[in-house]
Amino acid sequence: MPTLEQRFSIHYRFPVFFHRNVFRCHDELLASVFARAGTSPHRFSCFIDSGVLEEDPGLIRRIEEYTQHNSQVMQLCGPVTRVEGGEASKADSTVVDRVVEYVKDYRLCRHSFVLAIGGGAVIDAVGYGAAIAHRGIRLIRMPTTVLAQNDAGVGVKNGINGLGRKNFIGTFAPPFAVINDFDFLATLPPREMRSGISEAVKVALIKDDDFFTYLYDNRAELAAFKSGPMEEMIHRCAALHMSHIGSGGDPFELGSARPLDFGHWSAHHLEEITDGRLNHGEAVSIGMALDSLYSQAIGLIGEEDLRTILSLLAQLGLPLWHSSLARLDLEGALGAFQEHLGGDLAITLLTGIGSKKEVNYIDSAIMRECLEKLVHCRHEALGAADPLTTAATVEGRPQ
Ligand SMILES: NC(=O)c1ccc[n+]([C@@H]2O[C@H](COP(=O)([O-])OP(=O)(O)OC[C@H]3O[C@@H](n4cnc5c(N)ncnc54)[C@H](O)[C@@H]3O)[C@@H](O)[C@H]2O)c1
Numbered sequence: 001m002p003t004l005e006q007r008f009s010i011h012y013r014f015p016v017f018f019h020r021n022v023f024r025c026h027d028e029l030l031a032s033v034f035a036r037a038g039t040s041p042h043r044f045s046c047f048i049d050s051g052v053l054e055e056d057p058g059l060i061r062r063i064e065e066y067t068q069h070n071s072q073v074m075q076l077c078g079p080v081t082r083v084e085g086g087e088a089s090k091a092d093s094t095v096v097d098r099v100v101e102y103v104k105d106y107r108l109c110r111h112s113f114v115l116a117i118g119g120g121a122v123i124d125a126v127g128y129g130a131a132i133a134h135r136g137i138r139l140i141r142m143p144t145t146v147l148a149q150n151d152a153g154v155g156v157k158n159g160i161n162g163l164g165r166k167n168f169i170g171t172f173a174p175p176f177a178v179i180n181d182f183d184f185l186a187t188l189p190p191r192e193m194r195s196g197i198s199e200a201v202k203v204a205l206i207k208d209d210d211f212f213t214y215l216y217d218n219r220a221e222l223a224a225f226k227s228g229p230m231e232e233m234i235h236r237c238a239a240l241h242m243s244h245i246g247s248g249g250d251p252f253e254l255g256s257a258r259p260l261d262f263g264h265w266s267a268h269h270l271e272e273i274t275d276g277r278l279n280h281g282e283a284v285s286i287g288m289a290l291d292s293l294y295s296q297a298i299g300l301i302g303e304e305d306l307r308t309i310l311s312l313l314a315q316l317g318l319p320l321w322h323s324s325l326a327r328l329d330l331e332g333a334l335g336a337f338q339e340h341l342g343g344d345l346a347i348t349l350l351t352g353i354g355s356k357k358e359v360n361y362i363d364s365a366i367m368r369e370c371l372e373k374l375v376h377c378r379h380e381a382l383g384a385a386d387p388l389t390t391a392a393t394v395e396g397r398p399q
């Protein structure tokens, strides 16, 4: 019998809106997103991050009123559900199971919607539930943290942690739409605000020298969370992530290289061994500092670039060091990263600010020296005492 070959392609397309006060009664954006899906009204269930609800208990009432006002296009099914915020939502299958049960109990069909409002963790967990119930229900994401608005919420992945591994269980499933409402950020704790800036530094470092200069020149405003530069940063960072996913040739990460994971091989491990005491953005900041040091140590970038990178991270208030680094299992972390990506080891290193290269080998002895150097960076990161970080006192970006 001749072999048959199946072949088809699917064109994905979803909008990412930047908005404010999305549940104001007469605001049209969300209603228009539902309307775009055709015959209405559309049934939907809503899941909200507990951190958001604690700061804004009136949100549920506003969602109910908004839904009533737009009853011709949307119909809320079941009570709005509060989901424990942060990594707790991804720690086991509780949230995923709840979403799946909701889909059954409230008879949501594949034309219905799940609306996920929250940080990257809640969106990942609720999104995974939506992706597997009926093999996929339309998902509208409303990210409420900086990191979720500029990175986690605009991509195509979802998932939960499992068997002690970050994001071990999950799927690739593009959302129906994403609404980044900047007003949510008003209640975000400073530590979470800062953590989201880390991913912007990452994507600038690997892709966009101009964006890096923007971050460097606006570092004082960003460190103070001034809304103008923060919103510009979120928009540019989201655009870079989206363009990488949409035009990078590997949206579902079938290859081994994953440049958006610059600094992440050690970051994932640090998140695991600190049991979440380091959040994602903080761990990524340390991971980037480490891989920048390594890039310099093997001659890919110069000392000046290294200083600029470390001083930017430090002046944004991001960590360059954590006591858990002493427990970093180099081979174990690199091995776990390779396994997660599949295929050969592929680590992204810098060849300059805004340019990168993949390497398939890491010299453990050199990496260990870089770890040692990081220890020295921690105390004097902002000051003149450490020669690595003296650029921190320079006004504009050193050319
Ligand atoms: N799917 C992806 O492509 C992708 C990409 C990057 C990161 N992630 C995941 O995202 C997660 C990190 O997301 P995060 O940085 O958004 O943190 P998070 O979701 O862990 O939230 C951090 C804290 O902020 C609270 N919070 C959220 N919004 C708030 C608001 N508006 N006001 C007050 N408190 C609020 C939460 O309750 C939580 O306590 C990690 O699990 C990471 O693996 C996923």
Ligand SMILES: [Zn+2]
Pocket: 151, 199, 264, 280, 284
């Ligand atoms: Zn990340």
